[in-house]
Amino acid sequence: MITEALVLSAILFVIGTFGFLVRRNAIIMFLCVELQLNAVNLSFVAFSRMWGIDGQIFVFFVMTVAAAEAAVGLAIIISIFRHYETVNVDSFNLLKW
Amino acid sequence: MVTILFYLFAGLAIGGAIGVVMAKSPVGSLLFMVTTLAAMAATFVLLEAHFLAAIQIIVYAGAIMVLFLFVIMLLNLGHDYQRDLKGGAFAVLSFAIVGAISGLLAQRLGAAGSSDITAGGVAIDAAIAEHGAIGAIAQPLYTTYVVPFEITGILLLVAIVGALVLAKKEV
Numbered sequence: 001m002i003t004e005a006l007v008l009s010a011i012l013f014v015i016g017t018f019g020f021l022v023r024r025n026a027i028i029m030f031l032c033v034e035l036q037l038n039a040v041n042l043s044f045v046a047f048s049r050m051w052g053i054d055g056q057i058f059v060f061f062v063m064t065v066a067a068a069e070a071a072v073g074l075a076i077i078i079s080i081f082r083h084y085e086t087v088n089v090d091s092f093n094l095l096k097w
Numbered sequence: 098m099v100t101i102l103f104y105l106f107a108g109l110a111i112g113g114a115i116g117v118v119m120a121k122s123p124v125g126s127l128l129f130m131v132t133t134l135a136a137m138a139a140t141f142v143l144l145e146a147h148f149l150a151a152i153q154i155i156v157y158a159g160a161i162m163v164l165f166l167f168v169i170m171l172l173n174l175g176h177d178y179q180r181d182l183k184g185g186a187f188a189v190l191s192f193a194i195v196g197a198i199s200g201l202l203a204q205r206l207g208a209a210g211s212s213d214i215t216a217g218g219v220a221i222d223a224a225i226a227e228h229g230a231i232g233a234i235a236q237p238l239y240t241t242y243v244v245p246f247e248i249t250g251i252l253l254l255v256a257i258v259g260a261l262v263l264a265k266k267e268v
Contacts, residue, residue, distance in 0.1 A: 001103065002215075005144060008107045010202040012114050012133070014195050019118035021191035027169060028126050031117055034161070035130065038137055041153075045146045052217040053224060056146050057238050063156055064249045068256035070161050074168045075263035081172050082266075 005046035012039035026077050026087040030070070037066045103143050110136035123169045127162060134158045145221060147230040 016035035023029055041059045048055030077087060084091055113136060116129030134157050141150035224233035238246060 001100070001144070004100075004103060004107070005140060008110065008140070010199060011111055012137075013202070014199045015111070015114040015118060017198060018191060018195045019114075021194065022188060023118065025123060025174075027123050027165065027174065028117070031126055031130050031165065034157075035114055035117060035133065038134065038157070041149075042137055042140065045141055045144050045149060047217075048146070048221065049144055049218040050215045052220050053233060053237055056149055056221075056234055057242055059146075059149055060152070060234070060238065061245060061249060063152060064253065067156065067161055068252055070164055071256050071260040072263065074164060075260040078168060078171065078264050087172065087174065 002046050002049050006043055009039045009043040009046065012036075012042065024088050024090055026080075026089050027074075029089065030073055030077070034066060034070070037062060099143055103140060106136040106139040106143070109133075110140070123174050124166070127165055127169065131158050131162055134162070145218070145225065147225075148234050 013036050016032045016039060019032035019035065020029050023032065041062055044055040044059045044062070048059075080092065081087055110133050113129045113131075113133030117126050117133065120126040120129055134153060138150040138153040138158075141147075141153060221233065224236070227233075228236055
């Protein structure tokens with residue numbers, strides 16, 4: 001059961017990474033980051049079956065940080081959308097050299 | 098029975114994750130994400146993390162996904178059906194990176210090697226039997242981890258102020 005959960009978490013993490021690299025819509029890229037965080041949460045829960053309750057407490061903190069990250073990230077997306085009228089990350093090249 | 102349920106929800110989670118990456122409309126992507134989150138909450142239950150399963154549904158599927166949905170509706174992206182997948186060399190490069198990552202992960206997982214009866218699992222079951230599912234987490238959270246817990250409160254306050262400042266029209 002633990003090994004299967006770890007493999008599931010690896011698969012979900014890889015899908016999240018792939019989506020982040022391939023999609024260009026900023027909101028869907030954020031969703032893929034959330035997917036990666038969730039995959040890591042699953043592996044924390046699986047490891048807590050091996051090492052004790054501390055893994056579950058860490059999942060609690062990861063969820064808090066994910067909520068804060070979503071709030072700030074979406075605020076950034078809204079303020080970028082006001083300037084460029086799009087959320088396609090290919091159109092933002094201000095920091096590119 | 099538990100194993101069959103686990104594989105069922107694992108398949109649901111993987112299907113939802115693929116849907117997140119492949120769906121054309123952002124709203125479709127989001128609904129697939131909710132499917133994945135619900136299936137993962139079910140796997141949390143199967144791994145005896147009942148409180149986290151409830152939090153997963155309430156905070157993730159309830160609050161964070163609704164926040165995403167609000168932003169999609171606010172920016173009027175609901176009917177933006179043009180393809181935005183990167184093709185060509187970039188896709189090949191991403192497949193190579195993803196393959197390397199999954200190879201490393203699989204190697205680690207094979208080396209870890211685990212059985213179902215472990216000291217940690219026994220300790221968690223004893224704590225749940227003594228304090229209940231919430232008490233088992235609350236006990237260490239408010240004693241050993243009380244300082245990180247307080248710092249998390251400060252982090253949330255900073256995030257609220259930051260989000261307000263960033264999203265305001267006139268800074």
